[in-house]
Amino acid sequence: MPTSKTGNPWTVLLSKPVYENPWISVTEHDVLNPAGKPGIYGVVHMKHVATGILPIDETGHTLLVGQYRFALKAYSWEIPEGGGKMGVDPLESAQRELAEETGLTARQWHALATLHLSNSVTDEVAYGFLAWDLEEGIAAPEETEELQIRRVPFAEAFAMAMDGRITDAMAVTLILKARLMAQAGALPKEVARFLKG
Structure with missing residues (x-):
């Protein structure tokens, strides 16, 4: 052997x-x-870590962020995502990013995944979270971000990840993993009920 x-x-x-x-x-x-x-x-x-957040509201909807991706020369629908400073708790960076892009704050957080993106050419590490028990506020995106926000049922976001309308690696991973974890009973019941399908 x-x-x-x-x-x-x-x-x-x-x-x-x-x-x-x-x-x-x-x-x-x-x-x-x-x-x-x-x-x-x-x-x-990469001089920053990547963070991604899958927010779920009290009706089972999530928020998708749309933006033109310069490197791809294409428009992309994603979950709220961004960078965090090295040495800063990724959860803290994710909380800041969610507020910046969507205006939302969340009282409940659950780590979904640690990912290596494009690991044949980059050392980038990404941390993904599920966020719920949301409160609305005012978004404050960076000057490099021209964003559209769409509120969709989680089932629609799942369908978009499955049929290729969402191609962003972190978004696809977190959406599918949230569904699988909910079905396996690995998430709190108050949010899992929206994700099971």
Whole structure:
């Protein structure tokens, strides 16, 4: 029976910074690949952690955030998402992000997932939360965000994630995971009843 190999099979010969801005840095590594052959490996280092929030209101609706994504050259419907400072509790960053994008605050929070996004080229870590027992306030999006907010039944958001109208990785993951956790009895009953389908 083969032995499981979980160690690092790459050898880094030289690393050189290529580009940096306030959000990312790019480093190119001269490497020997797992077969021992020379090559290069570019890594994008994210200077912030990502957070995503699936808010559920008292009628079983969620809020989707629509915005044009510059890198994709396409419009995207997502859950409220954003970045948090390294070293700050991801929940604190998620609470701030939910308030900024939607004006909502939540009295109840549940961690849904820790994710690595695009892990072949970036070290980005994302933290996803379910939020409920909501209170409305005034949104204050950043100047780089031109947002539309849609309030939809959770069942519709689930359908959008399943049929490809939502393609954002964190949104799809959190919507589907919330449904599965609710069906498995792994979420508080007061919110799970809206998510089971």
